[in-house]
Amino acid sequence: MTKTRTITGWLFDLYPSREGITLWLVDRDGAKYRCHDGFDPWFYMHIPEADEERVGAIVRLFPFRVSLDRTVRREIYTNDEWNVLRVTVHDTLHLKDVVRRLEPHFPHFVFFDSDISPQQLYLYRTGLFPLAFAEYTLDEEGRLISWNLDDDPGALEYQLPPLVTMTLKNVPDFVSPKYRKTHQLEVGYDGRTYALENEDPAEVIASLNRHLTRCDPDIIMTEFGDAVLLPMLTRIAAQEEIPLALNRDPSAGYFTTGETSYFAYGKIVHKDGAFELAGRWHLDTENSFMMGEASLDGVAEIARLTQLPVQHQSRSTIGSALSSMQLSWASRHGYLIPAKKREPEEFKSASTLLLADRGGLIFQPVMGFHEQIAEMDFVSMYPTIMVRHNISPETVNCRCCRNRAVPELGYTICERREGIVPATLRTVVSKRASYKKMKKALKRTGDEQWKLYDRRQNALKWMLVTCFGYLGYKNARFGRIEAHESVNAFSREAILRAKEIAEERGYRFIHAIVDCMWLWKEGATESDYESLAVEVRESVGMDISLEGIYNWILFPSSKMDPRIPTANRYVGWYANNEIKIRGIEVRRRDTPVFIKRLQGEMLQIFGAAATVAELEELIPAALAKAGEAISLLRSGTANPLELVIRRHLTREPEEYTTNTASAGAAKALDEAGVHLAPGEMVEYIIVDLSGKKKPAKALPVPLYESAEGYDIETYTDMALKAVETLLLPFGYDVGKLREVFGCSLQKKKRQAASGSEGQGSLFDS
Amino acid sequence: MESWGKFRRGLRREDQEALDELFRAARLQLAGSAYAARPIPFESIAMCMLLAQHRMIADLEHRVKRLEAAHDEDTDNHRVAV
Ligand SMILES: [Zn+2]
Numbered sequence: 001m002t003k004t005r006t007i008t009g010w011l012f013d014l015y016p017s018r019e020g021i022t023l024w025l026v027d028r029d030g031a032k033y034r035c036h037d038g039f040d041p042w043f044y045m046h047i048p049e050a051d052e053e054r055v056g057a058i059v060r061l062f063p064f065r066v067s068l069d070r071t072v073r074r075e076i077y078t079n080d081e082w083n084v085l086r087v088t089v090h091d092t093l094h095l096k097d098v099v100r101r102l103e104p105h106f107p108h109f110v111f112f113d114s115d116i117s118p119q120q121l122y123l124y125r126t127g128l129f130p131l132a133f134a135e136y137t138l139d140e141e142g143r144l145i146s147w148n149l150d151d152d153p154g155a156l157e158y159q160l161p162p163l164v165t166m167t168l169k170n171v172p173d174f175v176s177p178k179y180r181k182t183h184q185l186e187v188g189y190d191g192r193t194y195a196l197e198n199e200d201p202a203e204v205i206a207s208l209n210r211h212l213t214r215c216d217p218d219i220i221m222t223e224f225g226d227a228v229l230l231p232m233l234t235r236i237a238a239q240e241e242i243p244l245a246l247n248r249d250p251s252a253g254y255f256t257t258g259e260t261s262y263f264a265y266g267k268i269v270h271k272d273g274a275f276e277l278a279g280r281w282h283l284d285t286e287n288s289f290m291m292g293e294a295s296l297d298g299v300a301e302i303a304r305l306t307q308l309p310v311q312h313q314s315r316s317t318i319g320s321a322l323s324s325m326q327l328s329w330a331s332r333h334g335y336l337i338p339a340k341k342r343e344p345e346e347f348k349s350a351s352t353l354l355l356a357d358r359g360g361l362i363f364q365p366v367m368g369f370h371e372q373i374a375e376m377d378f379v380s381m382y383p384t385i386m387v388r389h390n391i392s393p394e395t396v397n398c399r400c401c402r403n404r405a406v407p408e409l410g411y412t413i414c415e416r417r418e419g420i421v422p423a424t425l426r427t428v429v430s431k432r433a434s435y436k437k438m439k440k441a442l443k444r445t446g447d448e449q450w451k452l453y454d455r456r457q458n459a460l461k462w463m464l465v466t467c468f469g470y471l472g473y474k475n476a477r478f479g480r481i482e483a484h485e486s487v488n489a490f491s492r493e494a495i496l497r498a499k500e501i502a503e504e505r506g507y508r509f510i511h512a513i514v515d516c517m518w519l520w521k522e523g524a525t526e527s528d529y530e531s532l533a534v535e536v537r538e539s540v541g542m543d544i545s546l547e548g549i550y551n552w553i554l555f556p557s558s559k560m561d562p563r564i565p566t567a568n569r570y571v572g573w574y575a576n577n578e579i580k581i582r583g584i585e586v587r588r589r590d591t592p593v594f595i596k597r598l599q600g601e602m603l604q605i606f607g608a609a610a611t612v613a614e615l616e617e618l619i620p621a622a623l624a625k626a627g628e629a630i631s632l633l634r635s636g637t638a639n640p641l642e643l644v645i646r647r648h649l650t651r652e653p654e655e656y657t658t659n660t661a662s663a664g665a666a667k668a669l670d671e672a673g674v675h676l677a678p679g680e681m682v683e684y685i686i687v688d689l690s691g692k693k694k695p696a697k698a699l700p701v702p703l704y705e706s707a708e709g710y711d712i713e714t715y716t717d718m719a720l721k722a723v724e725t726l727l728l729p730f731g732y733d734v735g736k737l738r739e740v741f742g743c744s745l746q747k748k749k750r751q752a753a754s755g756s757e758g759q760g761s762l763f764d765s
Numbered sequence: 766m767e768s769w770g771k772f773r774r775g776l777r778r779e780d781q782e783a784l785d786e787l788f789r790a791a792r793l794q795l796a797g798s799a800y801a802a803r804p805i806p807f808e809s810i811a812m813c814m815l816l817a818q819h820r821m822i823a824d825l826e827h828r829v830k831r832l833e834a835a836h837d838e839d840t841d842n843h844r845v846a847v
Contacts, residue, residue: 361796492800512796564792 003140007033010161011132012218014309015278016092016118017252023144024248024279025136026161026218034249034279035136037144041095041121042088043114044073044336047106052085058101064091066098073112076335076420076478077394084112084336092118112336116327123307124331129153130303130310131160153305154427156434160300165189166217168208168229189215202240205233212245218280219296220246225284226315230254230275248279255311276311283314297452298459305427305460321463325424326478335420338477360491360514363499365555367565368729369612373510373572374519374529375547375580376536378494380432381515383425383464384542385490392419393480406486407493413486420478425464432460491515498536498544505532511555513568518553548574551610556584556725562733571726573607585722592718594642598629599722606726619730623740626723630741633715643710644701646683649676661686661698669700686711716743790817 009027016022019036026032045055052068059066067088075082087102089095099114113121123129133151138144151158167188185196185204189211196207222229230246234254237244247254255276276282283299303313306324313321330337378384385391389405390413396406398414405413435457442450491514499509502519511518521528529546536544553572558564569583585591586599602622609615632638647662653670656663665684666676676682683701687708688694699708720734720741727737738744769788773781791798791813798809 359799361799363796364793496800561789564789567795 004137004145005140007136007138009033009133009136011128011130011134011136012161013279013281013311014119014122014130015252015255016095018093019143020092021119021122022249022252022278026163028162030162030164030218032218032248032279033138035138035142035144037122039092039118039122040088040090041092041118042086043095043099044071044084044086044112045102045106045114046082046084046110046112046336051106054105055085055087055102058105059087059098062094062098062101064089064094066090073336074334076330076338078399079394079417082336108339111339113331114339116337117312119309120307120324120327121331123309124328127332129305129307130313131158131300132304133158153307154431156431156438158304160297161218163218164215165219165221166211166215167193167221168225169223170229187211187215189217201236202242205237205240205242205244208233209242209245216248220277220280220282222282222284223286225282226273226275226286227284230282231256246280246282247277252278254278274311274315281311281314283311295455297455298462301456301459302463305431322424322428323477325427326420329420329424340477359488361495361512362514362567363509363512363517364565364567365511365518365570367555367557369552369554369615370510370520370550371552371612372520372524372549373553374524374549376498376517376519376529376533376544377547378498378515379543379545380429380461380464381491381494381542382487383429385487385494387422387426387429388541389413389486389490390415390419390422391483391486391490392421392423393478393483395419395422396480396482396486406489408489409485411482411486421483428460428463432457432464435460494540494542497540501536501539502532505535507532511567511570516547548576548578548580550580551575552606552612552615554726554729557728559721562728571603573609577607579603579607584725585718590645590647591722592643592645592715594629594633594638594715595718595722597642598626598719599726601625601629602723602726616730619727622726623723626719627741630716630719630743633719634712634743636709636712638710638715640685640704640706640708640710641701643685643715644683645686645698646681649678649680649682651678659691659697661689664696665698665700668696668703672700672703674702686714689714787814787817790814793817 007025007027009025011023012026012032013024014021017036020039022034022036024032024034047055049070056068059068067090069086069088070083071086072081073084074080087098089098095118099111103111116124128134128147128149132149132153135148135150136144137146137148167186169186170184185208187194187196187208194211196204233246234244243250255274255278257274275284283296299310299314302308302321303310306313306321307328308316308321308324316324327337395414395417397411398416401412401415403412403415404410435453439450439453439457442453444450495512495514495517498517499512502517503509505521507519507521507524509517510520519529519532526546526549529549533544533546550572551574553570555565555570558566566583571579571581571584571586573579581587581603584599586596586603602625605618605622605625606615609618645661649662649666653663653666653676656666661684662682666682669676669682684698685701685704685708686698687696687710689697689711691697694708717734720737723737724732724734732740769784773784776784788810791810794809794813794816798806798813801809803809
């Protein structure tokens with residue numbers, strides 16, 4: 001009889017290895033255990049038996065065993081049973097190689113389950129998940145032979161293991177480490193930080209190794225670790241021939257992927273490649289969508305729910321978290337998972353789709369200042385529609401039903417089976433609702449438990465806001481344009497119903513964007529709006545909540561044409577003393593800090609106003625505050641670091657044909673040996689936008705010296721426009737503000753500028 | 766809208782401004798145009814222009830009535846005083 005032992009704790013990490021899958025467990029005392037499980041991953045090919053020999057001939061060339069057999073699985077769109085070839089690879093480290101070798105010989109649509117990592121396949125097929133708490137039983141050779149799960153991904157109350165974190169970064173400096181040539185390390189743990197000398201590279205590696213041994217971290221938290229720090233350290237270690245102890249598992253390698261640029265929400269996004277460790281988590285705060293937003297609690301919540309290993313999850317792109325839930329569901333239900341086409345990711349953003357099909361409805365705001373406006377929002381509108389109406393690529397216009405359930409479009413939605421999208425979203429929607437309820441029940445805003453629930457619900461919100469775009473995304477595994485159109489049709493129906501109900505009750509519809517609306521009615525109170533919400537909820541069948549009532553709210557005019565309004569740009573103070581800002585300078589990422597502060601300070605002053613009349617009385621005080629900032633700016637002594645402009649590059653620096661400030665800054669960096677890819681951020685200070693007085697319009701931050709000064713007129717313009725955004729309804733346009741602040745331009749220049757702008761905006765757009 | 770560039774160019778400055786004003790009106794009614802999704806977008810644009818005109822006329826009518834009422838009251842008061 002073999003001796004076994006049982007470990008009560010959490011599944012911490014897993015990755016493919018010689019033994020199949022290597023797993024790391026952590027118990028309550030923080031002790032770590034390495035174990036393994038034999039696993040032979042497989043994928044499917046939908047090809048006739050006659051073609052099997054071609055597959056056999058190819059896979060026989062591999063030095064490891066690949067076995068073939070036939071089996072029956074279901075195809076998701078038709079729900080038909082298909083007879084498919086199962087290809088089992090008896091070596092987890094080479095699954096990808098087998099797929100790669102076969103792909104050129106067959107069309108991509110015959111491959112199923114073929115592009116999922118072995119560790120994910122292992123989790124889907126065993127039902128285990130990252131951070132699962134269980135009694136794990138190992139045999140004396142360290143093989144995981146069974147487990148008794150005392151946990152599930154849907155659980156709302158669960159514990160995380162005690163984990164030791166080490167921070168590893170370049171010594172702080174205002175220049176981003178990506179641009180820097182020399183590296184100084186700073187290691188932090190147990191509340192202490194240690195500076196590592198950088199003169200002798202071998203010494204840096206050796207002392208880092210000493211710290212790694214002493215601290216034995218579970219998490220190595222870096223800034224730019226993926227792109228710069230860890231690749232650099234491993235390179236130095238290799239040159240100096242010193243083994244670097246980043247991995248807890250000395251027999252494993254690192255898991256790396258290349259950097260990518262892709263479209264998301266109409267913007268190019270740049271992601272550095274991944275650098276993942278074995279037996280430890282490497283989390284890069286600069287290369288994670290999640291880290292900043294929801295911290296470790298959020299990452300853990302999503303990893304557990306989606307069965308994506310933590311390191312992978314923290315770097316996952318929009319959509320891959322939900323996609324993983326769908327893959328798991330399909331695998332559990334015996335459906336074939338179509339392989340993703342290997343094309344560059346091209347994401348149709350919500351706004352492009354708004355044009356492509358009609359999207360959600362927008363009612364342009366009534367410009368200017370308003371008081372006593374209420375904002376009401378449909379809660380998670382899109383995911384709720386998908387779940388409630390069973391909208392999924394395979395349920396819209398199914399073959400078995402005929403009900404014309406979708407408004408306007410008359411598409412049918414299947415009544416016989418639940419779709420993969422609603423089936424997986426349902427859990428996310430209900431978990432988020434539960435966390436919000438639990439948070440509310442605590443009533444202790446800001447205590448640790450409250451914050452925990454809040455971080456978890458925020459992480460889930462991140463999944464929900466991005467779920468919609470993927471329904472119509474042509475490269476998504478489970479996407480189809482009709483499903484997307486159906487969601488939009490239901491959303492239009494919902495907001496129109498809400499409008500009709502509100503108007504019947506005498507409310508005025510001031511502004512609406514897709515799932516939010518701003519209403520006004522003389523003397524309406526909070527309880528009036530609450531009862532309106534109840535009525536809308538009952539009629540539409542979706543939850544709508546009162547966000548709050550504004551003391552005052554401003555809908556500024558369009559930047560292009562002061563006579564027309566724009567959607568989704570506003571600022572207002574709620575009666576409960578909270579401010580809400582969308583789309584104006586102070587909230588925009590490309591606004592220099594100096595301008596943000598100027599506008600922010602004015603808004604703080606206006607925060608004291610309970611009505612628009614009171615606000616008007618505060619204008620002189622706000623103008624005085626702005627005036628201080630503007631005279632500092634014009635004296636030439638403002639801090640240039642507060643004038644830094646940050647822009648995402650939309651193309652390769654050499655591809656820019658126009659000579660804009662950001663193109664110039666990117667090119668200057670390129671010449672200095674720092675290449676920025678599309679989607680990366682370029683940071684610069686404008687020194688002479690006219691291009692007449694100085695050789696460069698703008699200088700990138702790393703090449704800037706304070707003797708260069710800054711372009712006073714350009715930054716004055718920005719400041720005046722930020723003031724104008726707030727005060728135009730009271731007649732303060734840039735021209736009048738120049739008089740107020742005593743910084744008029746020569747007359748000629750000003751006329752020329754305003755004349756061409758007014759005409760161009762309407763007809764050239 | 767760009768397709769009306771030539772038409773616009775052939776107008777006097779003051780008419781150009783009026784035309785711009787009309788097109789601006791079309792931008793105020795995104796929801797109606799989007800929801801109707803008519804195959805010929807100009808139909809919706811033209812309807813938005815008509816709508817804006819009608820609203821303006823109605824507003825002016827309202828103001829005229831108010832002014833008239835105020836004026837009548839004034840003259841009534843005047844008569845009483847006399
Ligand atoms: Zn059906």
